[in-house]
Amino acid sequence: MRVALLQQKFHLTKEATIQKTLDMIKEAKGKDAKLIVLQELHQGAYFCQSEDTNFFDLANDYEKDVMFWQKISKEFDIVLVSSLFEKRATGLYHNTAVVFDRGKIAGKYRKMHIPDDPGFYEKFYFTPGDLGFEPIDTSVGRLGVLVCWDQWYPEAARIMALKGGEILIYPTAIGWFDEDSENEKQRQLDAWITVQRGHAIANSLPLIAVNRVGFEKDDSGCLSGIRFWGNSFVVGPQGEFLARASSENEEVIVVDIDKKRCEDVRRIWPFLRDRRVDKYECLLKRYCKDG
Numbered sequence: 001m002r003v004a005l006l007q008q009k010f011h012l013t014k015e016a017t018i019q020k021t022l023d024m025i026k027e028a029k030g031k032d033a034k035l036i037v038l039q040e041l042h043q044g045a046y047f048c049q050s051e052d053t054n055f056f057d058l059a060n061d062y063e064k065d066v067m068f069w070q071k072i073s074k075e076f077d078i079v080l081v082s083s084l085f086e087k088r089a090t091g092l093y094h095n096t097a098v099v100f101d102r103g104k105i106a107g108k109y110r111k112m113h114i115p116d117d118p119g120f121y122e123k124f125y126f127t128p129g130d131l132g133f134e135p136i137d138t139s140v141g142r143l144g145v146l147v148c149w150d151q152w153y154p155e156a157a158r159i160m161a162l163k164g165g166e167i168l169i170y171p172t173a174i175g176w177f178d179e180d181s182e183n184e185k186q187r188q189l190d191a192w193i194t195v196q197r198g199h200a201i202a203n204s205l206p207l208i209a210v211n212r213v214g215f216e217k218d219d220s221g222c223l224s225g226i227r228f229w230g231n232s233f234v235v236g237p238q239g240e241f242l243a244r245a246s247s248e249n250e251e252v253i254v255v256d257i258d259k260k261r262c263e264d265v266r267r268i269w270p271f272l273r274d275r276r277v278d279k280y281e282c283l284l285k286r287y288c289k290d291g
Contacts, residue, residue, distance in 0.1 A: 001034060001035060001140050001141060001167075001256070001257045001258075001259060002031075002032055002033050002034050002035070002254065002255070002256050002257075003033060003034070003035040003036070003037065003208060003234065003254070003255060003256075003257055004028035004031070004033035004035070004036045004037070004252060004253065004254045004255075005037050005208060005210045005232045005233075005234065005243070005245070005251075005252075005253040005255075006021060006024045006025070006028065006036065006037070006038055006039065006042075006210065006251075006252055007039065007210060007211065007212070007213050007230050007232040007245045007249075007250060007251045007252075007253065008020060008021060008024065008038075008039060008042065008212060008213065008250050009212060009213050009214030009228075009250055010044060010045045010046070010212070010214060010216055013044075014043050014044045017042070017043060017044060018043060020250070021038065021042060021043075022072070024250075024252050025072065025076055025078070025080075026076070027252045028252050028254060029076045029077075029078060031252075031254045033078065033254050034078060034079060034140050035078070035079045035080075035081070035138075035140045035143075036076075036078050036079070036080050036081070037081040037169055037171065037208055037210045038080070038081060038082050038083060038171060038210065039083065039171050039172060039173060039210045039211060039212045039232075040083045040095070040147060040148050040171040040172050040173040040210075040211075040212070041083055041084075041085060041095070041173060042082065042083055042171070042212070043065065043084070043085075044058065045216055046173045046212070046216055046226065046228070047125075048119075048120055048121050048122045048124070048125060049119050049120075049121070049216070049218040049220065049222070049223065049225070049226060050121065050218060050219075050220035050222050051121050051124040052220065055125065056087075056093065056125070058085050059085040059086060059087035059093055060087060062084060062085065062086050062087050065084050066084065066098055066105070069082045069084075069098065069100055070100050070103060070104070070105060071103070072100075073100035073101065073102055073103055073104075074100075074102055074103025077102050078102065079099065079100065079101050079102065079106070079138045079139060079140050079143075080099070080100045081097060081099050081143070081145060081169055081171065082097065082098050082099075082100065083095070083096070083097050083098075083147065083171040084096050084097075084098055085125075086110070088127075092127055093125055093126055093127060094110040094111065094126055094127055094129060095110070095111035095114070095122065095125075095126045095129075095147060095148075096108055096109070096110050096111070096129075097109045097110075097111075097145045097146075097147055097171055099136045099138060099143060099145060101138045101139050102139060106136050106137065106138045107134070107136035107137070108131070108136075109129065109131060109134070109136070109145045109146065109147065110128075110129030110130060110131050111126060111128070111129050111146075111147040111148070111149070111150065112128055112129040112132075112133070112146075112150055112156065113128070113149045113150045113152070113153055113156070114126050114127075114128050114149065115148075115149045118222075118223060119177065119218065119222075119223050119226055122149070133146075133156055133159040133160050133163065134163065135160055135163050135164055135165035135166075141166040141167060141259060142164050142165055142166045142167075143165065143166070143167055143169055144157070144160030144161065144163075144165025144166070144167060144168045144169065144205070145169045145171075146160065146168065146169065146170050147170065147171055147172075148170065148171065148172045148173055148174065150170065151170045151172065151192075151195065151196050151199070151209065152195055154198070154199060154202065155283065157199035157202070157203055157205075158202070158203060160203075161203035161204075161205055161272075162272075165205065166205065166259055166262065167205060167206045167207070167208065167257065167259070168196075168199060168200065168203070168205050168206070168207040168208070169207075169208045169210075170196065170207070170208065170209045170210070171210055172209055172210060172211040172212070172232075173211065173212050173228065174192060174211055174228065174229065175211075175212075175226040175227050175228035175229045176188065176189075176226070176227050176229055177223065177224070177226065177227070178224060178225075178227055179224070185229075189229055189231060189247075192231075193231065193233065196209055196235070197235050197239035198239070200235045200236070200237060200238075200239050201237070201238060201239040202271060203237075203271070204237040204238075204262050204265040204266045204269060204271065205237055205262055206234065206235065206236050206237055206242075206257045206259070206261075206262070207234070207235050208233075208234050209232060209233055209234075210232045211228060211229065211230055211231060211232050212228040212230070213228050213229070213230035213245075213246075213247070213248060213249065213250060214227075214228055214248075214250075215227045215228075216228065229247050230245050230246055230247045230248060230249070230251075231244060231245060231246070231247055232244070232245040232251070232253060233245065234253070234255050234257065236257070236258075236261060237261055237262045237265040237266075238265055238269075242255045242256075242257065243255040
């Protein structure tokens with residue numbers, strides 16, 4: 001399966017950003033990519049740096065946005081993983097990945113884990129997802145689509161694997177604050193990459209992580225802004241790097257994934273066989289402590 005990751009920055013307006021995305025899709029299609037993955041909230045700025053009720057208006061075009069990207073998936077004859085701000089009802093919004101398959105809506109995933117940290121005030125905007133961890137069937141395979149903060153939770157990746165997901169996919173928006181030390185920045189980046197490589201290894205599945213890039217100012221003045229660290233990557237079922245982008249540049253990364261290797265790896269590392277499902281009750285609790 002030939003996949004493409006589009007690592008992109010915000011180009012000041014929705015229209016200009018989408019045009020850049022279309023140019024990159026065209027480039028990826030020219031390299032025969034069958035699956036194209038976009039970053040989290042790819043149509044505009046990462047607006048969650050502050051709490052502002054005016055930003056809810058960005059979701060008013062959700063239905064139009066779905067129709068637009070559906071048309072693009074048909075025009076380019078691709079499977080396309082998008083990330084959109086969904087208005088479900090007045091006062092009810094989701095961070096939603098919609099998967100399109102050559103002009104059809106294959107399925108969607110509503111982000112389950114919602115962060116609330118300085119510069120990432122997502123709980124203000126997004127209701128936690130209610131669709132569960134369900135792989136989405138497409139013409140290129142069964143996709144285990146998750147979103148950003150979900151990538152820190154092994155439970156989410158495991159459930160996608162147990163339900164037959166053939167590849168883990170994470171549209172993402174994560175970055176540094178310029179005020180952080182260089183050592184702290186490196187620790188954060190290393191942790192982000194390492195935990196996801198762990199998900200690939202533990203589940204013997206390839207994994208795609210697509211992050212945005214570039215500096216986005218916090219116009220509220222609460223913080224100076226976020227410098228998104230890019231480093232989008234693809235790893236195989238043993239965590240081996242198949243491709244990795246830079247920390248600063250917009251890039252179209254095209255890579256071939258051999259899905260058959262998952263079967264080969266699971267035969268020599270039978271993690272699913274040896275799970276002690278009779279002893280995992282504690283995982284259904286918030287916290288476990290003897291006594």
